[in-house]
Amino acid sequence: MPFAHVAMTRACIHRSTLGTMETQHPHSGSAPIGFRGRDKLTALFDAAVGGDSPQAISAALRSALSQLIRDPEVELPDRVLEPATGHYARRELYRSPAHGYSVVAMTWAPGQGTPLHDHSGLWCVEGVWQGELEITQYELLERAGERFRFRAATGMHAGRGSAGSLIPPHEYHTIRNAQADAIAISLHVYQAPLEACSCFNPQDGEWFLREATLLATDTAA
Numbered sequence: 230m231p232f233a234h235v236a237m238t239r240a241c242i243h244r245s246t247l248g249t250m251e252t253q254h255p256h257s258g259s260a261p262i263g264f265r266g267r268d269k270l271t272a273l274f275d276a277a278v279g280g281d282s283p284q285a286i287s288a289a290l291r292s293a294l295s296q297l298i299r300d301p302e303v304e305l306p307d308r309v310l311e312p313a314t315g316h317y318a319r320r321e322l323y324r325s326p327a328h329g330y331s332v333v334a335m336t337w338a339p340g341q342g343t344p345l346h347d348h349s350g351l352w353c354v355e356g357v358w359q360g361e362l363e364i365t366q367y368e369l370l371e372r373a374g375e376r377f378r379f380r381a382a383t384g385m386h387a388g389r390g391s392a393g394s395l396i397p398p399h400e401y402h403t404i405r406n407a408q409a410d411a412i413a414i415s416l417h418v419y420q421a422p423l424e425a426c427s428c429f430n431p432q433d434g435e436w437f438l439r440e441a442t443l444l445a446t447d448t449a450a
């Protein structure tokens with residue numbers, strides 16, 4: 230979804246419902262992050278993104294993610310196990326120089342989640358590596374300028390090993406840690422690095438006000 234013409238009013242990342250997040254470490258570029266099984270992971274993703282449609286690619290990526298989550302030869306970096314204070318952690322582990330996709334690990338402490346947001350028109354496949362997540366997709370009903378009317382469409386309680394995809398225009402959603410006493414970790418494969426998106430702040434009833442948002446990245450190593 231194009232929004233480059235919208236002024237970026239502030240640099241923040243998705244805000245937790247617990248409060249506004251602080252600006253985090255600036256993006257550290259595409260320096261590769263080493264972890265056990267990384268070559269296996271990227272080989273599976275490389276093969277999956279060779280499909281000829283977003284639907285085919287996301288189906289192959291969902292299958293690859295589910296397989297990798299259960300693979301004892303793949304271990305995400307230790308840093309990914311650490312939640313951040315005040316916001317969910319967002320750490321880029323890999324960018325494909327050949328295919329352009331971006332792999333991001335997110336760590337969710339109890340109570341952490343996202344506001345309603347989009348993915349700037351990029352497809353994304355998300356898998357639960359550890360713990361449980363609550364994912365709610367929203368249907369866009371109408372729009373009036375920067376005001377959008379949404380309705381919650383589907384909710385999914387996703388446990389370890391499950392994977393789902395978001396394919397534009399069906400890209401509006403929230404994610405929350407579903408457990409009150411355990412962290413959750415998810416792995417996200419984006420069509421391209423997602424460095425900005427739209428967040429939607431609740432107004433009245435089903436109406437939300439769009440806010441252009443820059444996405445910060447926590448250090449991964």
Ligand SMILES: [Fe+2]
Nearest residue numbers: 346347348402
């Ligand atoms: Fe998202």
